[in-house]
Amino acid sequence: MGELHPNVVSQPLSADQADEAVIYLNRHADGASNPTVNLRALRRKIDRRLMPYMFCCYVLQFLDKVMLNYAAVMGIKKDLNLVGNDFSNTATWFFIAYLIAEVPNVYCLQKVPPGKWLGANVVLWGVAAAASAGAHGYRGLLVARIFLGIFEATVGPSLMLISSQYYTRSEQAPRFTVWYMGLGVAQIIGGLISFAFQHVQHASLERMADYVPYLGTSYSCLALLQHVSENQTGVWSTTFDLKQIREAALDVQLWLLTVTTILISVSSGVVTTYSSTLIAGFGFSGPISALLNMPSGIVSIVFTLLVGIGIRKTSNRWAWNVLCTIPGIIGGALLSFLPKTNKAGVLIGIYLVNAIVATLPILYQWTMANCAGHTKRAFASALVAGSFSVGNIIGPQTFQSRDAPEYRPAKIAVLATQAAAAVLSAVLFVYYKWQNRHRDQIKGHVDESKMDGTKWAGLTDKQNPSFRYVY
Template identity: 30%
Template sequence: MDSGSISEHSEKHGPEHAHTAIAKLRDVDVAAALDSDKPLDPEVAARLRKKIDWHLMPLMCIMYLMAFADKITLGQSAVLGILPGANLTQNQFNWLGTVFYLSYLAFEYPQNLALQTLPVGKWMSVNIFVWGVALLCHAACKSFGGLFAVRFILGMCEGAITPGFMIVTSMFYTRAEQNKRVGYWFLMNGFAIIFLGFVSFGVLHTQTENFMPWQWLMVITGIITLVTAVLFWFFFPDSPTTAYFLTAEERAQAVQRIKINQAGVENKHWKRDQFIEAFTDPKVWVMALFAAVGNVVNSLTNQRQLIINQFGFTPIQTTLLGSVDGVVEILTIWLGVSLAAIPALGRGYTAVMCFVPALLGSILVSTLPSHNRIGLLFSYWIAIFVFVPFVILLGWMGTITSGHTKKTTVNAIVLCAYAIGNAAGPFMWKKHYQPRNHVPWAVISACIFTCAMLMLLLRFMLTSENKRRDAEKRDDTYDDVYITEVTADGKTIEKRVDRAFLDLTDIQNRDFRYVL
């Protein structure tokens, strides 16, 4: 809601209420009706956070583990026989990685629009279920065309998962808590790599006629995903204002707890002015460019098994060493989000610090002699630091953007850029560059340097804006806005709405300060 929509839907009262306005319920945040001026006891807030953690984080972690596991089954299948089994060329294999992200790109904004207008948890559950069915169908595909179709469906469905998780995290947690919570569910990617490594090791020993190890991998992960979808439907909440595991009093307390964010919970009404603001906000395009350039590097996800295999390791050794990739990813993400929580470092400086070992690793992989298998392997593991800054950005986005329509639009813009980078990445892994892949690793090094500069630019922009707002005279435009409520005895009363729940954007709300 902007100042124009307030005046459009306002009623001026007498001199004693010269600066008040009545806002329509649809223009304010869904949490406005639960807001209270009564301060929340810190012990109560801590107890409530723990309860939210226990009900949200296990499901989010399991779901993100399976989402990433399902996504990288293609890369794992590279050493399980999918190329000869489905009669694929190297170029067709690369296209299967690309089509996933082209589909993701095409459906990302519709998915974010659905996440705004529909119940978040239920919509994600539907997508997860369709995703699981599509994954099971992989096992029946024996050609490039069939695999192309099911990979397209996977990309379409995955567009709801990351933005959905980002929205839910910002609904339930304070800005100080969001960084680590995003890190916790994102580091499940590492557990997914370990899980797939052991499953792949097991299916490599299967002796089934006319059913190859890569097909068993698709069936096993597909069944687990379907079970996860059912759990999500019944147990994952859509919002703190409707969460089944919170009492009526706790729902109001959950709203009070996140008031400090100045970003509200959600608003199901799409707002044109917020949509336009998302496209005209310079920091959004810095984040989008970072996501595009940074995720060219993410093509390592589908190539990593081939890379390790080409260092000179056998398929059995490669599947087991792939599990170490997961351990390294868990540790690097945990370290990154922990450092980002230190005020002196924050998100921006921590991201740049993580790029330093990543750049070193990418240079060493390209320059060490081919006979130094162990050196190449450890250099590759050091390069895994490259994934950490994007995790930090995902946790950062929710703390520097407000206004629900703007937030979902920004999520769509940045994740569309993410899809473009991921779609472009596979094409640099040409067959004639193998086994050392000097050109891809040179591109990765250039992307790392570019992204480090973009992180510093974003931090500078946010710091400058915070200083500008600190120097401004306080804007009291939104201090006296009211909604009308009907009490149990039929009386109509006016209730003041805190500006944190007016569904204002971060630019409209001059009390908003950007987290660094």
Template identity: 30%
Template sequence: MMLIKLGRSPDEVITVSPADDARILRRIDLALLPLMLSVYFLQALDKATLSYASIFGLIDDTDLVGDEFSWLGSIVYLAQLLMQLPLAWALVKLPIGKFTSAMVFAWGITLTCMTWAHNFGQLMTARFFLGAFEACVGPAFVAITQMWWRRREQTLRIGSWYCMNGLTWVFGSLITYGLASIDSHLKPYQIIFLFFGVVTVAVSGAMFFWMPDSPTEAKFLSDEDKVLAIERLRNNQMGVMSREWRYAHFFEALRDLKTWLWVIMIFCISVPSNGISTFGPLIIKSFVTDPYKTILFNVPVGLSHVLAVSLSAYASMKWKVKGPVIALLCIPPIVGFSIMLHFPHDTDHRAILLAGYFCLSTFTGITPLIYSWSAQNTAGDTKRKCTSAMVFIGSSAGNIFGPLLFTPDEAPAYSRGLRANIVFFALVLLLVGITSLYLKHLNSDHAKRRVALGKSAIVLDMSLETAEEENGVQPDDVRGRKAFADITDLENEDFVFVF
């Protein structure tokens, strides 16, 4: 137990004042978020280099035919799918900061080596290893977020590092535009691979030295502040890092219905997500013929992605719900895909097609909400890591399938992929309703268990409140005793599910 290492009993409830809470939260944000934002930005950018490279001649220079380019988009996620369960074990057993930085270093080296890939086989090999090493980042960052932040704070933090996907479109497009303009014996896409690969290697070194493996090992906190940093998480009722793999937690994650609801939900949103990410520049190119202008169109698209993620994360935190916000975010993409299906992809319809394309931007707000929704409703160290792995398996499966709905032969309309994506967004709407009802049922079941044990049926979930709001409530010592036990959400009758 982390508190025992610091000379405190986990049953001892310690008062954290609003001032101390705000001070420690600020220190945590300043110490961890810059590293997490930088790494996730590069992870998103390193995958996006393929779509940028397609505009600057990669397909022709490497003699890609048929659906080979589509497979280059999918193979990254096939590797990530295969890596998730081994990574779940590694994230429980190994120091999370050092392990993650080693994986970042390995993918930076892989991307650098892609500079000299000249055919489909070499590109596929490099993209596979790129995906295998990058597979760690999402699950590790969810685990780090659970380890350091209250449930109220987690959605904004997950949203903040997921915003880097949108900033990739903005700064990645601008940087790519500049790199592609360099006069060199290297091809523009080779310069892109080389530059971002070297930058990723450099960032991995910073992460190795600065990312702590747990709150007890954080150099930026005093011993007293470490105690307070852990105590602020008591109301999460999610347990703490244990470094012990529990098979009972693993099998409970497999049996848990809500886990599979999130897996299917993330699959349904990942299909259109990666399809548009991979083929988006080619769709724009169908009515904006200049490749440099095509790249620059990504800037406002990226800004709209950042806006969608930020506003949806804030709304979810403010309203203390996830399902209704996700449902609202599904509507604009359905409208956007319908517009792009209805109008011919030519310069005469550029304005309406661009409007439809911008409608798709809200889909980027859905994925981080699903990540945080599943993370906030799962307790027990092994179960948290396994549930996260399964969610990312669903994401990887959807990302594999997404680009295969689009093929260059169907350019410029890509009607099959657009129709399929409408169906997937409709399925997300349905799954949101089912999941919300199931979580409400679990809360009711836990209330009955509390009554049977002589406790109050109604408990205040202060993990979704501000420190000031929590400060006015008398701590419940009985409920707090299980907060740092390594037990699951289904085992702990005091756990409150959020929907």
């Protein structure tokens, strides 16, 4: 990508349609006479200012989310007198709260800049996570986990919206990958922390609040806005449009993405909450179980990097999604059908299931790339993030105390959901191909000369004749 000369929007738009970018561009109309901006340098600057904070944010939120996983082998069940399905319930109610909180998130992300809304919730989730350490029984732990779910609910949607605002659709995939890679890093760090703290009697932890910086100079912003205008999705607007909510609720692609995310997240819920428990079931001590869980993070990182780079170079999101389900299916089969005495084989199965984690940033970026319209995008980000929580509600509940120590139904659920997710990925590919062909036949091929009028009009993907889906 070379040099870009910033141009301003020439077509007037009504106040309820206009993107915030239109206001900015018209306010800086003299930018057209200014020197060109090096987009490569600008993109590197944005990467430096955004990616580290988004990555750290995701590392911390995943550590907070999976601390129950490590606490399980550190004696929390005994210390808090958790009996029956109490442990599974605390994991489940985190995601129930997470899901419910996505409803107000749709409105809040439309009215408040995503970076500011995220920053406020980061502080509050730190408080909720710290409160978990003060729990003396099941009820206290349950309340702390519920509040943690409420405050963490905005992390996924906020990071999705921020990533889609600063990058084109082809640039988004590796950037989603960078911050989502925090999940695998958190798995590794979590294992080390758990191992270390199982050897000490007293400890205190200090938490950090991250922030997302705002991009500076007007010339750079002009160039950036023109650069990302090819997305045809807009950047941000405070206008809340109920018509776009209705459209989203009836959009076939969004529900296919939602169901796929739920299926993927069932396995994610198993990995998040019970991987250490499964490993401990082989007879390993708590500290060793924590260490043996660390390769899961390495698998997550490798596959997440692979798909991020692959999509940037080849697109074909659907194929990369299917590719990552294959190790998940194999891992689910090893977990389900190998005898427990085959420790190496079952361990490999646990590790392979973690490849499925790499499909979630694909689904997140796919949603942002194919959903246009300010309110629709906010709704879509919250819906897909909420779908993640639905899968994580189902996942831990497949682990019932009556099925211990084999947990065979849970393992079969991992296998079945991954296979179903692969099928739906192929269905999405067919749907998008059909939609694009239909638009070409009915409305003609995209006329680049007519795209300027729709770039910042706040139109949804259904309303915009120039919009084409990526797959």
